[in-house]
Amino acid sequence: MLNPIWLKTFVTLVDTGHFTQAAEKLFMTQPGVSQHINKLEKACGHLLITRGKKSFVITEQGRLVYRYAKSLERNEEALIEQLAFDDPYSGECTLACSGSVALMLYPKLLEEQVKHPNIIIKMKAAPYHQILSDIKKGTVDQGIVTDIPNKIYFETKVLGEEELCLVVPSRVDTNVNKATLLMNLGLILHPDAKHYLSLFIAKNYKTELGQLNINSLPVVGFINQINQILEPIANGIGFTVLPKSAVDSFHNKQGLQVIKPDNTVIETLYLVTQKNRVLPARFETLNKVIDSAWK
Amino acid sequence: MLNPIWLKTFVTLVDTGHFTQAAEKLFMTQPGVSQHINKLEKACGHLLITRGKKSFVITEQGRLVYRYAKSLERNEEALIEQLAFDDPYSGECTLACSGSVALMLYPKLLEEQVKHPNIIIKMKAAPYHQILSDIKKGTVDQGIVTDIPNKIYFETKVLGEEELCLVVPSRVDTNVNKATLLMNLGLILHPDAKHYLSLFIAKNYKTELGQLNINSLPVVGFINQINQILEPIANGIGFTVLPKSAVDSFHNKQGLQVIKPDNTVIETLYLVTQKNRVLPARFETLNKVIDSAWK
DNA sequence: TTATTTCGATAATATTTTGTTATGAGGTTG
DNA sequence: CAACCTCATAACAAAATATTATCGAAATAA
Known part of the structure; x- marks a missing residue:
């Protein structure tokens, strides 16, 4: 490994052209400089200078190491500066949520990124456990x-x-027993479908759906692209449960029918971070936008 | 200064998530890891991890340092690799010469750069001492x-x-005493003018110019752009001495008159490098072109 | 030329830094 | 609640590093 102290000594040596002068500049003794250069050469595996009796000439490898040392110095300075400065309008923000939340939230976050181009939004749609x-x-x-x-x-x-919606094709007659209706239609599966459905059933149609086993429901489709989940239903195939915002943003709403339940089903959204982790200032900027999305 | 060993320890710590495991991986003891992290934090001036009782969470600064450490590792590897590999077709070649040599040589070198785009030619036209x-x-x-x-x-x-040419305006009558001729015309000065002129006089017109003091010659112009030196002479003003190649490439040759001397004046061109400096392989590629330019 | 000074290398020694062992405090697990 | 983890700290041992002393070769001055 290339010790940065050796590198600095080497740079000073090259800049001054003299071991003695380099030593003076670095507040050390001349043999110290000699030793640093020796160690650096050993670590690099190449001679960095060609030694004359009283002077030296830098080798090609020495030139490369010199340039490297200079850039290292600059990089380190830049890092130290960056550490102290917590800019609320620059840096990466990675967040993960369900596809439907992403569908609603990502455009708003992108607006923020347009306002502050040094903030970089990385959005990952993923299921709960991931x-x-x-x-x-x-x-x-x-x-x-x-x-x-x-x-x-x-x-x-x-x-x-957010309100959850039970969505069925528009042509279907909904004035029938709900268990029969859903069994006949079959479920369009998506990453949160079963979770949403169980929330829905817990609050509605208990008498009708009480003994319905979600896992025994026929599955007539699966898609994990949020904007395509409603596609089969608009084509007359299956049913599903989705947040209202996802239904609202669907392009072909006349193909759909939202069953108005007796009790509105609400799911609460939580912002989650790692315990004890202090997020940098840019997340305040971001979270203002996130907060306002549900106001 | 950020010791690369501490940085490596820090990276390992973050990767494993455990002081003990990091220590094992690095063939050291757990207190050693603790000390490395403490020293690194001191050097950075920031906490890199938030310590729980048995675990830790990386801070924002820790993330930045982690990324820095990773890139440092990559850079160092790249350097070491580069040191061992002397590519004949890549890298910077800086050379310096007179303007007239540059005029002739640079196009040929550029052809080489076109063939091998990773060779970067840097040409500096400069006077001898520089x-x-x-x-x-x-x-x-x-x-x-x-x-x-x-x-x-x-x-x-x-x-x-290279042959040196004494150049005067085309309208001038050259069948006169050379000393009078040159004194009347006056010298168009350029960086190598006096050197060339002295070479020229040493071999020609000794009887006529013997007592001519170059420094007392009237100077009627100065220009250090090689392709413009002959401009005043083509306009009837002054004389100068230049290599034949520079005269040949001049755009307005009918305005010029080259005085044919009794003894052709030849200047020898030398390729000069720093003593004891071994140039990298790309200079062999380059010097083939340079050699062939005078063949 | 010879004496003097300058410059870098090397060896021996002193100092500082670094890593290890030993131990303790706090927390989790069975 | 005992056994077991995990990390922090202190004391000490080991290693790395810097310094002093000295030499030889070369440049400079006399």
């Missing part, structure tokens, strides 16, 4: 989920609420 | 000059020869 494991690993800074995770590892803050 | 001082400083790799420099500091190799 969001949590990514936050725990630290590969994702923040997540938005619909369940409160383990308080030992995560910090949680309520963001807002 | 060429030598640049080579001695090491800011220029090679020079082409017309005098053998001090053998203590430089290595010299004969490149070829």
Whole structure:
């Protein structure tokens, strides 16, 4: 490994052209300089200078190492400067959430990135457990989920609420027994479908759906692209449960029919971060936008 | 200064998530890891991890340092690799020579750069003494000059020869005493004018010019752009001495008259490098072109 | 030329830095 | 609650590093 102190000595040596002068400049003794150069040459595996009796000439390798040392110095300075300066309008922000939240949130975040081009938004649509494991690993800074995770590892803050919609094809007659209706249609599966459906059933149609086993429902499709989940339903195939925002943004709404339930089903959204992790200033900028999305 | 060993320890710590495991991986003890991190934090001036009782969370500064450490590692590897590999078709070649040599040589070298785009030719037209001082400083790799420099500091190799031409305006009657002719015309000065003129006089017109003092010649112009030196002469003003190649490439030759001397005046061109400096392989590629320019 | 000074290399020694062992405090697990 | 982890700290041992002393060769001055 190339010790930066040796590199600095080498740079000074090359700049001054004299071992003695370099030593003076560095407040050390001349043999010290000699030793640094020897060690650096050993570490590099190449002679960095060609020694004459009283003078030296830098080798090609020496030139390369000299340039490297200079750039190292600059890089290190830049790093130290960066460490002290927590810019609220620059840096990477990685967040993960469900596809439907992403669908609604990402455009708003992009507006912010347009305002402050040095903020870089990285959005990952993922299922619940992956969001949590990514936050725990630290590969994702923040997540938005619909369940409160383990308080030992995560910090949680309520963001807002979203209405869940049971969506069926527009042609279907909904004035029938709901269990029969859904069994006949079959489920269009997506990453959060079963979770949403169970929330929905827990609050509605208990008498009709009470004994319905979600896992025994026929599955008539699967898609994990949020903007395509409603496609089969608009074509008359299956049903699903989705947040209202996802339904609203669908391009072909006349193909759909949202069943108005007796009790509105609300899921709470939580902003989740790693426990004890202090996020940099740019997340305040970001979270203003996220907060306002549910206001 | 950020010790690369501490940085490596820090990277390992972050990767493993455990002091003990990091220590094992690095064949050291756990307190050693603790100390490395402490020292690194002190050197950075920031906490890199937030310590829990049995675990830690990386801080924003820690993330920056982690990224820096990773890139440092890559850069160092790249350097070491580069040191061992002397590519004949890539790298910078800086050379210095007179304007007239540059005029002739640079196009040929550019052809070579087109063939091998990773070779970067840097050509500096400069007077004799500056060429030598640049080579001695090491800011220029090679020079082409017309005098053998001090053998203590430089290595010299004969490149070829060039004919010198005494150039006067085309309208002038040359069948007169040469001293009178030149005194009446006056010298168009350029960086090598006096040197060339002295070479010329030493071999020709000794009887006529014997007592002519170059420094007392009237100077009627000065220009250090090689392709413009002959401009005043083509306009009927002054005389000068230049290599034949520079005269040949002049755009308005009918305005000029080259005085045919009794003894052709030849200047020898020398390729000069710093003493004891071994040039990298790309200079072999380059010097083939340079050699062939005078063949 | 010879004496003097300058410059870098080397060896021996002193000092500082670094790594290890030993130990303790706090937390988790069975 | 005992056994077991994990990390921090202190004391000490080991290694790395810097200094002093000295030499030889070359440049400079006399």
